[in-house]
Amino acid sequence: ELWGLWNILLKILPSCPFFLVLVEFLFKSDCLMEEVKVLNFWPSPFGMRVRIGLEEKGVKYEYQEENIMVNKSDLLLRMNPVYKKIPVIIHNGNPICESLIILQYIDEAWPASQPFLPSNPYDGALARFWADFVDKKIFDAGSRIIRSKGEAQEEAKQDMVENLEHFEGALKQMSKGGPYFGGEEFGFLDIALIPFVPWFHTHEIIGNFKLPFETRFPLLHAWVTKCMERESVKKIVPTPERLLEFALQLRKKFVVD
Structure with a gap:
């Protein structure tokens, strides 16, 4: 106000x-x-x-x-x-x-600074759609990798790769050649997705696999690098190692190896 x-x-x-x-x-x-x-x-x-x-x-x-x-x-x-x-x-x-x-x-x-959502209604709807996809698909697949084993974990790993493949396509469509989902401006969808990136290290270690960012998701790979350079992200996001330590303790509560 x-x-x-x-x-x-x-x-x-x-x-x-x-x-x-x-x-x-x-x-x-x-x-x-x-x-x-x-x-x-x-x-x-x-x-x-x-x-x-x-x-x-x-x-x-x-x-x-x-x-x-x-x-x-x-x-x-x-x-x-x-x-x-x-x-x-x-x-x-x-x-x-x-x-x-x-x-x-x-x-x-707080509208005085750069808005998170684009002014174009369709672009704004796309950003909200993919942010919802983060919560329903990226988070779900990551949680299943941490909390499961065997066939259930293998399915979760495959789901995660497919989800990221969708995001590679979304980034190509929405960025219009810029570094972020909103083009030149860091915005709503970037903020929605970037906190999940440090968790990928945990998924790889616990799932014993490698997410193919450099080979299959080059746009996302560049996007991650760009986002991680922002002061707001560096200040808030924990290290992948600290998240892994927490996840290993969490896994003990849900999974019997």
Whole structure:
């Protein structure tokens, strides 16, 4: 809301540098900063995408770690009583849940910087479609690789390769020759997918196979390299080794070798 008012003031104030600097100072000063809190569990790619989105928008926030493997805080249960899951952001006392919904909320609540979603309705629909594909297919296949063995794991590995093949085609279609899914701009689908990339190392080690990025997915391979250079991604995404260590502990709970 503050940023919306800021945009209105820019239109009605005289084009005097003094007025513009004064208003910008007031709206960015700590006394008028909006309250944003993130509830998250560090290995979650869903939580990572929320934090990357906030970093890209330059939004300051308080972070609360939720070790959901041990206990869920009273705050989490109050803020998300329906699903009782992370991530949750609390913006000026109002909770927003489900990572893709949160990501779109961030885009709309802080519109001053580069938008995450393209203005073209069809391009925006494509970005949402493939972001949903990440949650339904990429996450599912990765989880099955970690939690299964034998034929079930082999099927999950094949599904993961096929899913990435779909994404290679989507990147070719949507990027229009640019480095990101949105072309030249890092956006909604990039943020939705990139937190899952560090998990691929875990899938390869536990599944004892290699995802053929360089040979079959050259566009995705270049996309990963480009995304990993962004400060927001480097700041938020854990190392593949740390995620592997966590996954091996998780696997002990679900799989009997």
